[in-house]
Amino acid sequence: MSYQTSANCFSADGPLASYIEGFAVRAGQQDMALAIEQAIDNNSQLICEAGTGTGKTFAYLVPALLSSSQVVISTGTKTLQDQLFHKDIPLVKSALNSQADVALLKGRANYLCWYRFELHRKSYEFSQVSSQAQLQSLADWATTTPTGDLSEVLQAEALTSVWPAITSTNENCVGQECADYQRCFVVKARRAAQEADLIIINHHLFFADAVIRREGFGELLPEAGAHIFDEAHQLPELASLFFSQSVGHLQLMELARDCQNEAVEAAKEFVDLRRLTEQLMQQSNDLLFALGEEQRRPWQQLSQQHGVTKGVESVRLTLQELSQLLTEASKHHTNFSPYLQRANSLLNRLQATTGQAEEDTVQWVEIRRRSYGLNATPLSVGRQFQELLETKGGAWVFTSATLSVNGGFDHFTDGMGLRTAVCERWESPFDYSAQALLYLPKDLPPPNSHSYTKSMMTAILPLLKASHGRAFLLFTSYKALKESAKLLRAETDYTLFIQGEMPKSQILADFRTCDNAVLLGTNSFWEGVDVKGEALSCVIIDKLPFASPSDPVLQARLEAMSQQGQNGFMQIQIPQAVIMLKQGVGRLIRDEGDHGVMVICDPRLTHKSYGKIFLRSLPPMPVTHDINAAQLFFSDDPR
Ligand code: SF4
Incomplete structure (x- = not known):
């Protein structure tokens, strides 16, 4: 039929x-x-x-x-x-x-790469982080799985530290020259998708x-x-x-390590290769050190620092030398061709991210504790x-x-x-006028004041008591989350689930089955989280989720708009924050049987003229500024 x-x-x-x-x-x-x-x-x-x-x-x-x-x-x-x-x-x-x-197709990093698994399984680094039993069971699974999708393997999580060594990237896949091409899981998944x-x-x-x-x-x-x-x-x-171009510490280190592993197997005579790859790793580490503390910064600022530009130049020269050596090596050993391509691609990206900037592009650097990324991002x-x-x-x-x-x-x-x-x-078919109430607390200090988080928590504690916990507290910063968790621990007996203390899936599973729990989360809990029923009866948002104004890409975009006579705050920052706020608010009512109170603490919602844009973008809930009215919402609850 x-x-x-x-x-x-x-x-x-x-x-x-x-x-x-x-x-x-x-x-x-x-x-x-x-x-x-x-x-x-x-x-x-x-x-x-x-x-x-x-x-x-x-x-x-x-x-x-x-x-x-x-x-x-x-x-x-x-x-x-x-x-x-x-x-x-x-x-x-x-x-x-x-x-x-119907075919399911994921990125190549989700599939076991036979070539890299065989290349690395006997390496010293591998033996340091995984037992022989683990490796054998992975090998057994690989010979029986039809998909090679690592999410099938329970122990895959335990192998996260070696994950890059057993999966492939565009750069390190050797393509049709691969001896394992016929049984390659990535190739099989892509063929199935084509058909x-x-x-x-x-x-x-x-x-x-x-x-x-x-x-x-x-x-x-x-x-x-x-x-x-x-x-x-x-x-x-x-x-x-x-659409950005990027090059980072991890890619440079990975290229160096892969070249070394390949040289052991294929070309023991290339002693220079070992010297250059060691040098590249050392220089990339030195550059990481020179870049300093964790943050995102425009390249324009960092390029004023002699140590940074010297570090980038050293990496560039070594990459150039490596590229020349690989050109020679690949004439005799075709295995080196993909490494030559990778070295050249990294050189090009180094130029795009730290050389003369292309028009309508912002160059910026993300510095993390153990790595860095140099980026060139289009403004639009x-x-x-x-x-x-x-x-x-x-x-x-x-x-x-x-x-x-x-x-x-x-x-x-x-x-x-x-x-x-x-x-x-x-529109949502849910009856928000009957199922929900939007509570906007009065008299809170400006959200950038030192006392804001404490004042906000004091304001919402009576409501948390009325709702008997059963709440999500969604924060715009990890600092506010930690401060609030400390206050809640001191003031209440609710079971607290705090982002970062357990895996997200575990937090949600436990929250659903726990009476009177309170979950504290930042970004990743604002969307894609579905808790139906009474376990979640109150969602509290600390501040309007504006992106950090210090972000170099946002800064460059705002500046470009201002030069064109446009208002970046209204055209970029407000819409982005509205979309995220809508996601956060969307956690509360997930079913036609759900009821709950939505709390948005940020006083800018009522004091600033742009607050109306946020309010008009939300589902049509009745609004109150009165804590008693908000508490009354839970008065029918027999708990
Ligand atoms: S073709 Fe690429 S992904 Fe597939 S096994 Fe070979 S190196 Fe790995």
């Missing part, structure tokens, strides 16, 4: 209602599926915001499975990718009786493919007829990351993204629960160059 349209599938007597227990007809879901179906049929661009509870996953899966075109669906994370592939798609396929061939009707990828892989195409190194993904992006609000930042990604869409052709659908700001999509369409896209919104 076949079903002609998405609308049929979502009707009360359609296949989804017949097959899925508890399936409810939702007008928004039906309309959204129809709009996506039309976009695919017309090869057009569609941006759709679907409020929490619309059922957007099924709304795009059904037209994707019904389409006669090859469709790529891209999700925000690998976890969501796995959930789609292993849970949602089998269910919808069964309901639709679909025979579509599939529906391919499930993640945004990182989508952009990695775009970069490889741009640089003329081939392609990872097929030329599909349609692309659907879920969690599309993440795309501007990811596009910025992938819209043009490149639009060119990419035009080159690939077909239909493009972008969906998320958080794309609009104050009802408009300009921030997203301008940022991504999607000026001809049709924009649609479907």
